[in-house]
Amino acid sequence: VYLSKVNDRAPGPPESSPPEPPLEPLPSGLRRGLAIGWMLAVVALYLAVRVFDLQLVR
Amino acid sequence: MRDLGALAWLLTAGVVPSLAYLAIGAWMLRGMPVAARGAERLGMAFVVGSGAASLGILGLRSIDLPVPMLLLAMVAASLPIALRGTVRSEHDDAEPGWRRAVDISCLGAALLLFLAALGPETWWDGFEYHLPMVMAWAEGPIRALPAMIDSEFRAGVDLLYLPAVAAGEPDAAAAVSACFAAAIAALVRAEASRRASPGAGSWAALFVLIVPFSVDTGPSTYTDIGVGAFGALALLRADRWNRRGEPVDLTLCALCLGFAANAKLHAALLVPMVAAVLLFGGRMPSLRSVASRAGLLGVIVLPWFAKVALTTGNPFFPLFGEWLGYGSTSAEHLAAKRGDVYHYVRVDRTPGGFLWYLTSLSFGRAYHIGGLMGPLPLALAPLARGAGFSRSTRALVLACLAFFAFQFAAMPALRFGTPLLPLLAIAAAVGGARLARSGEAARTALAGVLVLLVAVDLLSGVAGLPGRPPGVLASLGPRIAALVDPLAYRKMLFPDQVALAEVVAEGVPRVAIPRGAVSWMPQPVYNLHWSRNGELFFDARASPEEAWSLLAARGVHSLVIDVDAAALRSGRTQHPIVDVWLEDRRARLRVDPNPKPAQRGRVWVLIDLMSGA
16 A cells, blocks of 8 residues: 555656667678677687587686 | 475466466567567577566465465466467478487486585575565564675566465475576577587577586575576677677567576676676667667566665665665674675686686686686687677677676675576587588597586585586485485585584574574574674673663574583683673583584583573
């Protein structure tokens, strides 16, 4: 009951921070290539550490 | 060995309290205009319900009233009514079939985590202090527990284990942790679905459940996942207020902040963090609004301030001890404990050290510390950059970065930063969704990576396959198999602790032990390790006289320590304090022709303290 009262008496101010804009794709071919390369490099490194026992950091 | 009836009771002790906490939360949400439906509502209900239930347990046990399973079963039975009309989410026929497959995999992973959590507690902090203090509070009222320093810190999540412990099933306590992990997955799924795409939400939820951190901590009584759930929900609701302006989000935010601070005091740092999100997020709430939520927050944290004030004399313990006192704990021990946390991960506090720490979260090898986050946050979250975020999201990201920087400086370990992890999963989902929209090649590469990582997270270490840390099946499978024969599992992981328990059974109460699986011991024990007892350095730092009188005050009549077998043949232990006692005949070795093995080739020896120390 207390919680619902607290909620009732505090109306929010008008919209001032709009919802997130629609998610756009990466803008250029170069950025897409870099993004794919980055992802593959990180995952390859992870597999090298976890599966193939590479000691990268402690 | 457990028979069918015992297994059923174990399952009951795990399921019923969790359902009761869920029901309490569902009733609370019913009184609030919360739009969330489906899995998100269930996740929110479990988080707020467990926070409220913990306060209820604190109240009941403070005056020595029981928390019987029957009462919880009655609360749990009200769940269908509490959830009526709120759970079914709107089904989208256009959803791809693979999303359903990922969602079903999430349910499977959550179920495995839950069953594995019913296995024996084999995590060091779990059996050394989380469970023992709850056991003490299940047997008597919540009170000061001398020589158990951890019982003086906040224990809001620990109290959720109490019904299972009181029902005689401490193994079932960790079911709560698994439920927190599932709740976080549900929250991440919903928020990532809104911000990225429904498919990205489902993938993010699956990885929340199967990354090494969840597999490592989810089936244990470590409280960090609970703290993470409270903190993350507080942050998400603050952000939602900024974007939607619904007052109920401020209320939920205040509730979760209070519950987080009740679970671990360092989580109180989330309060300024949330304040910054609200201040810079584009929708500053009115003063009246802030005041009412601050009041709510104050009401929620007050019981723990009162508890700590009553048991230590200092409501802010362990802070401000130089003015308000340290209770039965010594300032030296607290300082040493702070140093322990500071050096939990040995890293230089420099930009290079920061980079090293960041790298170690994905690629580190240290047991329980490194590599727990998996690669996806690092691989995908940076791709979200430049996606044109709202002011609120920018404020949230900056606040998270500030918290992470503080955490690195003061207490570097992934488990102390759990409130940030769900947000990191959401950021990775946003980056991944962006990549998936960037052409066929990107989509194919992403799909290949996700499937490959699921396979690695599932299969690492199974049947001779390489992989460290072990994955879901190799890690959780033996725990689930151990539900029938928990002692065999304990023996497999910690044969020395099982042997220690056998020696302790022969000692005159109260027995002191060096440290270890306190909750496995057949009788209450005194933990000789300084970081747990908070009052005695049982080594060259203390004099034999000082140690003798302190142990006498705690009613210790015998102790078990590990010694070198060769030294034992000469009648000495090579322990600076015990050898003095043996020499002046205050202590006597009980000679065992076949001493039981401790670690590193040492053996356990039982020592009687002659004049009733």
